Amino acid sequence: MVLAFMPFLAANWLYILAGILCFVTARLTIAPSYVSALRTGKQRRVYLNPDQAAELPDEDADCPEDGDDGPAPSLPADLEHVPLDFERLSEEEMAARARDFYSVMDRRRTVRAFSSDPVPMAVIEDLVRTAGTAPSGAHTEPWTYVVVSTDDLKEQVREIVEQEELINYTQRMGDQWTTDLKPLRTNWEKAYLTDAPHLIMVFKQQYSLKEDGSRRNHYYNELSVAIASGILITAIHYAGLVTLTSTPLNCGPALRALLGRPANEKLTLLLPVGYPAPDATVPDLRRKPLDEILVRL
């Protein structure tokens, strides 16, 4: 008998079996969110890597509010539909415009060294107006553009960002990430935050409040704001200015507090806007050729 060689097992197998059964039952029945709440509850703050930070599901973002007296549409229910105002270009003109626009955009580069030469606020306003033409989920327009232009406030933004970035670079980002960034010569020092005449801080609104105080859900708010930012970056370049597409990791809450933004808003991007420093350099990057990014089917 095998059991004769395992007296402990022989004497106690019923206890062990009961234990195993309950362990397996726990594994199969437990709610993952409960465990995760137990675990994260112990830490004061959870630091996120960028894709987690950028793509964190918005809590409650898609729960229709309880206690609603039946849903009412956020846009007028009887919204009129009108003929599209459209002027059709000739095929030649279309092809020429597509090609010209590509030539313009292909000259865009991300710039890290800014001149402090002023840029009129009226220009910045037109750039933000242009961003505001972006499409958005159910036309919720879930964006706020905070333009910081005073030296004092830019200094405070820089302090917050550099403090976090130092920790990001030395502790949070890990060897692979910081190594991947080395050829681009980025580090935790962010002189552009005080050099550039304007900082455009792009906030996504995860929801808005209706007149009765209930929440209006902003469908696809992260995606909508990022698409709008693509249009903004295009407008900045088209006007002959430069920017740097930055995502201050873990700075969102501090910057939101500094700028006095409400709880439904989260910082998505920080874009310094201005002229490049006279001696600005850029990494000698190549873009992928068309055949590496396009598949024709």
Next chain:
Amino acid sequence: MVLAFMPFLAANWLYILAGILCFVTARLTIAPSYVSALRTGKQRRVYLNPDQAAELPDEDADCPEDGDDGPAPSLPADLEHVPLDFERLSEEEMAARARDFYSVMDRRRTVRAFSSDPVPMAVIEDLVRTAGTAPSGAHTEPWTYVVVSTDDLKEQVREIVEQEELINYTQRMGDQWTTDLKPLRTNWEKAYLTDAPHLIMVFKQQYSLKEDGSRRNHYYNELSVAIASGILITAIHYAGLVTLTSTPLNCGPALRALLGRPANEKLTLLLPVGYPAPDATVPDLRRKPLDEILVRL
């Protein structure tokens, strides 16, 4: 004695205690992702709401690979930096270009009724080239543009999307969401998928494979692809064409399979591109005025 009234408990309390201890241990030690894998393994598919689908954390996306022999940068470590090629415009010209570009973009509308008139593939190629000029995290360029232009494949795309959208509208989206969409007159029927001459399917690459088979992480891939899509939408409009920014909810895996895309790619957007139908109408929407989206500090 209390136990005298509970003969079963008295006789078996050791088994019960062992069971409780193991159950509690399991609750406290178990990895949530393991439980969730166990649970979802039973269901064929998990349906997500749009913000979950759009913002789902990319598993493994930010884990530097184990077994690496110390990190090597993805770009050449000795990448040269060169002077920025920049031509400074006069302040008047800058202001005029910012204003002109706003006027152009302000005429953009999302269109749902397409003409089937052909659009040359060379134009589509220039539009995709333009999207390819977008900035991306650590210059990873994490995008693939699949252009579907044959009737047969468009028909199959439409079948997949309409099948899911019918379930989305009737079961998954909920009253509030479908009510919010009513003024826009969208529904589960997607004639534009076969009417438009081209469908641009935008895939984000969550990682790529290095020569040694290990993964190269694509930082901020969702954000980068959405910004690039903003540039693409701008280019489409600038060329005199129209599109519809759509996010086929829960269709990603089926469309990825249909189009033969690899496991590191996920569908982010589906953009039909072409001319509007002659009788195309649009909802008579207003955009938020500047003061509602801009804060000057």
